[in-house]
Amino acid sequence: MSLIALLIEIPVAFLLGLTSVIHGWGRVDEQAAASPMDWVPVLWLGGFTLGVLVIAVFFLYSAHPFAGAVQLLVAAIALCFTIAAWHDQYERAHPRPLPTRAGMPPLNHVTDR
Template identity: 65%
Template sequence: MLLIEIPVAILLGLTLSLRGWARPEEQSGAPTMDWIPVLWLGGFTLGVLMVAVVFLLSAHPYAGAVQLLIAAMALIFTMTAWDQESERAHPSPLPTCPTRAGTPCTSSDSATDR
């Protein structure tokens, strides 16, 4: 199973990283959350977890334990992708500017500060 899962994981990682390069960054307004990496990684995690359960139920405890470890690592990658997409879609607000009450601080431009 590892000989099948390793190339699938590499292909999934390569596909998702190349997909990120093609993402247009000139969108206006707040970006939406991109669920595709989270869903693909979550599907891979569930697939590995199902294989682990099959191994454990068919009296192959060592193979099942290895699959559970791989599923745990895949779950970490899934949660990391979700966190990154969530932070990209919901950026933290700018701090308020002490010189202008209630307005967010922006880069200072001497032409607009006069």
């Protein structure tokens, strides 16, 4: 039963990753301007993580500790990808401000000679 669940999760995770990459391809030109967060990859990965956690709890509850441990490991990896996707979207939506030129004269400064 654990092997079946794992064999189902692998193609689902692959398709989820593929759709997330394809979803982001159209936004290469929009990287220059700040845009609102795109929650689609975060919600998809979060839903996958939640599904794997439900399967892990089911296995642990039905006295299959090894299968539950494998599912918890898969859920931990999926959670890392979810957090990385959230962080990527947050950084894209909230870019760092450009550094100021503190202590330096303005570029168009005319000096008296």
